[in-house]
Amino acid sequence: MNNIKYYDDSLAYNFELFMPAQKRQADVISMPDNRKKTSSKKRAKAKSSSPTIKGIVVAIVSVTLLCLMLFLRSQVGEKQSKINAIEKQISTAKSEEIRLNVALERMYSYQNLEQKASSLGMSKPGKSQIVYVRCNDKDKAITLDGERFAENN
Amino acid sequence: MINRIFIILLVLVLVTVSVCSLSLVNIMIFHGEEYQSKATEQQLYDTRITAERGTIYDRNGEILATSAPVWTVFVTPNAVAKIDDSNKREQIKNKICEGLSSILEIEKSEIEEKLGKTKTYYVAIKQKVENDVAQKIRTFLTDNKDLGLSAYIGLDQTTKRYYTNDNLASTVLGFVGNDNQGLSGIELKYDDQLTGTPGRIVAAKNALGTDMPFTYEKKIDAKAGNSVYLTIDEYIQYVTEKYLADAVESNKVGERGAALVMNVKTAEILAMAVKGDFNPNEYLKLSKQDQATVDAITDTTEKNKKLKELQNKQWRNKNISDPYEPGSVFKVITESIGIEEGFVNLNSSFNCTGTIFVAGQKYNCHKKGGHGVQNLTQATQNSCNPFFISLGQTIGVSTFSKYFNAFGLNEKTGIDLPGEATSQYHSEKNMGPTELASSSFGQTFKITPIQLITALAATVNGGKLLSPHIVKKIVDTDGNVIKNYDTTVKRQVISKQTSDTVCQILESVVDGGGGKNAYAAGYRIGGKTGTSQKVAEMLASGKSGLYVASFVGFAPMDDPEIAVLVLLDEPHGSNYYGGTISAPVGGQILSEVLPYLGVEPQYTAEQSKYLQVSVPDVKGKTLSQAKSELSALSLGYRVVGKGDTIVKQLPASTQTIYKNGIVILYTDKDEEIQKAQVPNLKGMSISEVNSTAVSAGFNVTFKGNIKTSSGVVSYMQSVEPGTELDKGSVIEVYFRSQETGDISLVD
Numbered sequence: 031m032n033n034i035k036y037y038d039d040s041l042a043y044n045f046e047l048f049m050p051a052q053k054r055q056a057d058v059i060s061m062p063d064n065r066k067k068t069s070s071k072k073r074a075k076a077k078s079s080s081p082t083i084k085g086i087v088v089a090i091v092s093v094t095l096l097c098l099m100l101f102l103r104s105q106v107g108e109k110q111s112k113i114n115a116i117e118k119q120i121s122t123a124k125s126e127e128i129r130l131n132v133a134l135e136r137m138y139s140y141q142n143l144e145q146k147a148s149s150l151g152m153s154k155p156g157k158s159q160i161v162y163v164r165c166n167d168k169d170k171a172i173t174l175d176g177e178r179f180a181e182n183n
Numbered sequence: 184m185i186n187r188i189f190i191i192l193l194v195l196v197l198v199t200v201s202v203c204s205l206s207l208v209n210i211m212i213f214h215g216e217e218y219q220s221k222a223t224e225q226q227l228y229d230t231r232i233t234a235e236r237g238t239i240y241d242r243n244g245e246i247l248a249t250s251a252p253v254w255t256v257f258v259t260p261n262a263v264a265k266i267d268d269s270n271k272r273e274q275i276k277n278k279i280c281e282g283l284s285s286i287l288e289i290e291k292s293e294i295e296e297k298l299g300k301t302k303t304y305y306v307a308i309k310q311k312v313e314n315d316v317a318q319k320i321r322t323f324l325t326d327n328k329d330l331g332l333s334a335y336i337g338l339d340q341t342t343k344r345y346y347t348n349d350n351l352a353s354t355v356l357g358f359v360g361n362d363n364q365g366l367s368g369i370e371l372k373y374d375d376q377l378t379g380t381p382g383r384i385v386a387a388k389n390a391l392g393t394d395m396p397f398t399y400e401k402k403i404d405a406k407a408g409n410s411v412y413l414t415i416d417e418y419i420q421y422v423t424e425k426y427l428a429d430a431v432e433s434n435k436v437g438e439r440g441a442a443l444v445m446n447v448k449t450a451e452i453l454a455m456a457v458k459g460d461f462n463p464n465e466y467l468k469l470s471k472q473d474q475a476t477v478d479a480i481t482d483t484t485e486k487n488k489k490l491k492e493l494q495n496k497q498w499r500n501k502n503i504s505d506p507y508e509p510g511s512v513f514k515v516i517t518e519s520i521g522i523e524e525g526f527v528n529l530n531s532s533f534n535c536t537g538t539i540f541v542a543g544q545k546y547n548c549h550k551k552g553g554h555g556v557q558n559l560t561q562a563t564q565n566s567c568n569p570f571f572i573s574l575g576q577t578i579g580v581s582t583f584s585k586y587f588n589a590f591g592l593n594e595k596t597g598i599d600l601p602g603e604a605t606s607q608y609h610s611e612k613n614m615g616p617t618e619l620a621s622s623s624f625g626q627t628f629k630i631t632p633i634q635l636i637t638a639l640a641a642t643v644n645g646g647k648l649l650s651p652h653i654v655k656k657i658v659d660t661d662g663n664v665i666k667n668y669d670t671t672v673k674r675q676v677i678s679k680q681t682s683d684t685v686c687q688i689l690e691s692v693v694d695g696g697g698g699k700n701a702y703a704a705g706y707r708i709g710g711k712t713g714t715s716q717k718v719a720e721m722l723a724s725g726k727s728g729l730y731v732a733s734f735v736g737f738a739p740m741d742d743p744e745i746a747v748l749v750l751l752d753e754p755h756g757s758n759y760y761g762g763t764i765s766a767p768v769g770g771q772i773l774s775e776v777l778p779y780l781g782v783e784p785q786y787t788a789e790q791s792k793y794l795q796v797s798v799p800d801v802k803g804k805t806l807s808q809a810k811s812e813l814s815a816l817s818l819g820y821r822v823v824g825k826g827d828t829i830v831k832q833l834p835a836s837t838q839t840i841y842k843n844g845i846v847i848l849y850t851d852k853d854e855e856i857q858k859a860q861v862p863n864l865k866g867m868s869i870s871e872v873n874s875t876a877v878s879a880g881f882n883v884t885f886k887g888n889i890k891t892s893s894g895v896v897s898y899m900q901s902v903e904p905g906t907e908l909d910k911g912s913v914i915e916v917y918f919r920s921q922e923t924g925d926i927s928l929v930d
Contacts, residue, residue: 121252121340122314129313132251132345149908150909152913
């Protein structure tokens with residue numbers, strides 16, 4: 031019902047709606063062309079060459095960036111791989127270090143030391159065998175007796 | 184018409200949108216987590232990085248347990264089965280079996296069987312192999328690169344727990360399972376501290392299901408566990424275990440032995456030993472004797488049952504998990520109550536006739552005919568049962584129960600170890616005169632060794648009941664102290680004055696009473712012995728002669744610092760008295776621990792008689808000079824060689840030996856060191872030991888009960904008889920008295 035327009039009371043329908051659409055000239059504003067014919071020639075030439083150069087530049091930049099990205103990624107991968115290998119080496123070395131330390135601890139356990147000493151006929155030191163020393167200097171140990179002697183002199 | 188179509192379409196759209204929305208709600212809200220996890224599983228590759236377990240140290244920073252990376256060797260049977268070429272498949276299988284069999288020392292058939300599980304992607308061949316073996320596997324894979332064996336054999340990193348001293352403190356440390364989780368001891372109690380936080384590697388998977396390592400990967404490093412420092416001293420633990428093990432073996436102890444060393448001022452446990460124990464590095468392995476028992480059983484079910492029973496037994500920490508009847512050692516508590524409440528003092532006297540009746544029940548003294556009239560000190564020295572029964576009756580049920588609880592014997596001590604048992608005792612309302620009588624001398628109730636030593640520490644430290652503890656501090660990976668465990672005073676149980684009196688009495692027990700075998704020259708030691716009957720066990724089993732021989736010792740008695748408790752459960756040797764078999768162990772431990780802790784020995788004139796002399800340096804001197812120097816020190820000598828100058832001497836200078844000892848002097852450079860077999864020096868008097876040793880060419884030092892030369896016999900020597908040793912070497916010989924008198928008899 032919306033297409034019924036009571037354009038004129040005498041007409042039952044608006045037949046314009048069924049007519050082919052016409053260009054509405056009055057709505058188009060024509061602008062004066064002030065550009066010179068020579069510049070339009072150049073522009074035409076530029077128009078035809080600039081997309082190619084731009085395309086090439088963009089392609090080169092893109093390829094370069096892509097290569098750079100791939101290179102960097104491969105570098106990251108390589109470094110990561112090296113890190114992993116070093117981490118494995120560290121882990122292996124650490125394992126070996128602890129294993130050797132444990133072996134050393136066992137070798138120097140009180141039980142082993144005592145057994146070895148006993149088999150060599152050694153006995154625990156008595157009070158007379160204990161000598162107290164001062165180690166104030168880096169590589170010098172002075173017995174208490176020695177110090178007293180020095181003081182006395 | 185159009186409108187109708189529009190409405191229908193609208194309805195359809197609305198229905199469709201609603202269905203989709205509801206479906207989305209169902210997926211996103213009700214099953215969101217499920218789908219999220221499925222998607223994660225499908226798209227991500229998640230690897231767990233095991234955190235390094237924290238280290239357990241002794242109080243001085245010596246490592247007792249530590250962890251290190253090790254590897255699990257695995258194969259991928261599914262990948263092997265997918266090899267199209269059957270010849271190549273067989274070749275690879277053979278190579279894997281041969282290679283792994285020789286490197287891992289596993290039967291080839293076992294590896295073949297594992298490779299036969301063709302639907303499986305991962306089968307472990309050997310777990311926790313160390314780096315040397317892992318390296319051999321790596322070399323094997325490199326050598327067989329052409330066969331691409333690395334696609335079928337792999338190494339998974341994990342960690343292994345190392346207990347550096349094998350059996351040392353094993354029941355304290357506990358052990359960890361295959362997944363490094365603590366299963367007993369400190370490992371269990373402090374599992375949350377030691378475990379650390381596992382790390383992860385999360386990587387994206389591509390369409391083929393293989394991971395894309397460096398593209399989409401996130402690594403969260405594992406955080407190592409904290410380290411635990413114990414109050415245990417490795418050396419004191421070693422000394423305690425050494426002497427306890429000797430005692431358990433020589434006295435044929437059936438139900439294991441236990442020993443505790445505690446600092447009475449701080450309640451720090453310096454040593455906690457159980458024999459027989461186990462090696463936590465091989466915690467499933469039984470002792471030879473136990474294994475033989477298991478092997479003798481033919482029925483599989485019974486065999487497995489016995490195996491589990493014996494494994495559980497060796498893992499149990501007897502010091503905290505097995506309550507026992509303390510016997511005469513408990514008399515120290517009864518005595519403390521009596522003194523504190525004013526029922527008895529040093530001048531009190533009591534006539535022991537050999538028996539005492541309480542509510543019609545007869546109690547015997549271990550000395551037939553009785554001890555006669557004796558004061559408090561003498562009654563304690565004699566461990567007189569009627570005296571303590573009488574004292575108990577005077578104290579009364581109410582006061583006795585009040586102090587029993589005050590000494591913490593009705594509750595767990597709260598020591599930081601798992602599996603502490605509760606005591607079994609007569610409550611106040613269930614305690615009649617007979618229960619009080621037997622409780623007064625330490626029978627018919629059960630307490631744990633840790634409860635007993637904690638209570639007894641209070642009797643000598645000024646009367647303070649402290650909380651025993653075995654962990655000193657917890658430290659993180661950067662060395663920062665996270666938690667310190669300090670001394671906690673629970674309550675003052677008895678006065679300082681009472682405590683001082685108890686110290687005085689206990690010193691007299693070692694000086695001249697039943698505890699004299701705990702004597703250590705130069706040190707003031709106090710203590711009390713005990714031989715308790717295992718009444719319930721005897722009634723249940725119908726066996727007789729089941730005893731617990733125990734001793735508690737304190738030193739130095741002028742200001743007690745160290746307490747030692749030794750108990751031997753069911754000794755079946757020639758003697759079962761605490762005073763004879765447990766007290767020497769206590770004395771041996773104290774004689775080594777005290778000098779180690781810097782307590783200087785103070786010798787009396789009597790003690791000096793048995794003191795050793797320091798061997799002078801006679802090397803380079805003429806024979807006559809050497810002879811005169813040695814003679815001046817009452818030392819004998821034997822010359823080997825025909826020269827005139829001493830080129831070698833044994834024992835070496837500064838070594839200490841018995842005054843009448845012998846020095847072997849070598850006068851020829853090329854003369855070989857003379858050797859001889861160590862003689863049997865057990866079961867002899869001091870003079871016999873000396874003459875036997877010297878005539879064999881050896882020197883001796885005397886240990887143990889050598890306060891008086893009469894009535895003591897040697898029972899142990901540092902070098903076993905028959906051992907070949909350089910002449911002039913020094914052998915330590917231990918003495919003890921055979922007198923007894925500390926048994927708690929319950930009729």
